[in-house]
Amino acid sequence: MSRSPIRLRRVALSLPQRQLLKSSAFRRSSLAFGGCFHDLTHLEGDFHKLFIEPLIVADGRIDGAVRFPRRMKFTRLDEFKTSVSSWRSRHFNLGS
Numbered sequence: 001m002s003r004s005p006i007r008l009r010r011v012a013l014s015l016p017q018r019q020l021l022k023s024s025a026f027r028r029s030s031l032a033f034g035g036c037f038h039d040l041t042h043l044e045g046d047f048h049k050l051f052i053e054p055l056i057v058a059d060g061r062i063d064g065a066v067r068f069p070r071r072m073k074f075t076r077l078d079e080f081k082t083s084v085s086s087w088r089s090r091h092f093n094l095g096s
Contacts, residue, residue, distance in 0.1 A: 017062045021055055 020026045027043050028034045037043060043052075055062045 017066055018056050021052055021062070027052065 020032070024043075026032050028040050033043055034040065055065055
């Protein structure tokens with residue numbers, strides 16, 4: 001049985017976030033930032049120092065960062081994708 005990316009993300013959100021972010025393998029995965037950069041070396045250096053480290057070291061920051069995805073109804077993403085596709089096809093005649 002294959003798992004959907006949304007289901008895997010929900011499982012990941014139930015795990016200790018600080019510990020996950022300490023893992024380079026997790027940060028590079030599609031469950032974290034792997035799909036954000038073509039060159040995954042950008043996940044280290046300044047990006048890590050400015051965005052990842054504060055989530056790991058400061059109490060409460062990681063909780064705030066994951067509050068939205070934990071509460072989000074992921075079916076809204078599907079609705080958004082459908083509505084944007086419909087809007088684009090009406091306004092830009094894509095695919096014609």
